[in-house]
Amino acid sequence: MQLQLQTWPDVETYLKRSDGIIMPIGSTEQHGPIGLVGTDALCAEIVARGVGEKAQALVAPTINVGMAQHHLGFPGSMTLRPSTMIAVVRDMVQSLARHGFRRFFFINGHGGNIATVTAAFSEIYADASLAGGSNTPGIHCRLKNWWESPGVGRLSKELYGKAEGSHATPSEVALTWYGWPQAERHQKMEPAIAPNGSFTDAFDYRRNFPDGRIGSNPDLATREAGQRLYEAAVGDIAGDYLGFVGKGATV
Numbered sequence: 713m714q715l716q717l718q719t720w721p722d723v724e725t726y727l728k729r730s731d732g733i734i735m736p737i738g739s740t741e742q743h744g745p746i747g748l749v750g751t752d753a754l755c756a757e758i759v760a761r762g763v764g765e766k767a768q769a770l771v772a773p774t775i776n777v778g779m780a781q782h783h784l785g786f787p788g789s790m791t792l793r794p795s796t797m798i799a800v801v802r803d804m805v806q807s808l809a810r811h812g813f814r815r816f817f818f819i820n821g822h823g824g825n826i827a828t829v830t831a832a833f834s835e836i837y838a839d840a841s842l843a844g845g846s847n848t849p850g851i852h853c854r855l856k857n858w859w860e861s862p863g864v865g866r867l868s869k870e871l872y873g874k875a876e877g878s879h880a881t882p883s884e885v886a887l888t889w890y891g892w893p894q895a896e897r898h899q900k901m902e903p904a905i906a907p908n909g910s911f912t913d914a915f916d917y918r919r920n921f922p923d924g925r926i927g928s929n930p931d932l933a934t935r936e937a938g939q940r941l942y943e944a945a946v947g948d949i950a951g952d953y954l955g956f957v958g959k960g961a962t963v
């Protein structure tokens with residue numbers, strides 16, 4: 713149930729039965745030689761839409777650009793500054809809160825967003841606490857990383873083991889190929905499993921990880937695996953969402 717495909721009376725009716733909404737958030741950044749630049753935003757979006765259908769919940773427009781300064785050494789990558797992302801999250805949440813939404817369940821596709829989105833939640837809570845000085849129930853925000861649901865974790869380990877890595881993973885690439893089958897392409901990786909390690913900024917990242925991958929072999933991805941990962945993520949996270957909005961994990 714996408715917010716963008718409703719009318720305002722539809723939303724008014726929805727608010728009579730629920731104050732919860734799903735907020736997909738991702739990133740636009742390189743994902744190695746065969747992964748799409750939109751991988752993190754597309755993963756958040758497809759999982760959010762699935763959860764929205766299963767939990768009969770509204771899904772807000774995806775926040776497609778995130779914290780990706782460290783990927784700017786690769787063409788096509790885009791980033792917001794942390795202060796911009798905090799402002800975007802805060803304005804989106806507070807716009808919806810005017811209408812009566814109170815529970816904001818962010819489904820995240822990018823590890824680099826976590827610190828900043830969490831800071832945005834703190835700003836939103838501070839706004840509510842410091843503006844009026846009352847202790848009335850306010851806005852509740854939660855961040856769920858799709859790749860950290862238990863079913864996805866088990867499946868990624870079973871399918872890919874050490875080749876899962878941490879960036880341009882076969883799991884996230886497979887999920888995008890399930891959603892957008894025309895994107896599937898294969899290429900032998902050299903080395904098969906990319907190096908692991910740390911980095912500071914964009915320059916350092918490209919020097920340490922020249923093809924963009926960290927610890928992964930995305931060439932192991934398949935659309936079939938993507939479907940299994942999708943089903944695992946949607947099943948787990950729909951339960952989490954319903955718990956968050958107070959309906960229990962009854963799907």
Ligand code: NI
Nearest residue numbers: 751752880884
């Ligand atoms: Ni990613």
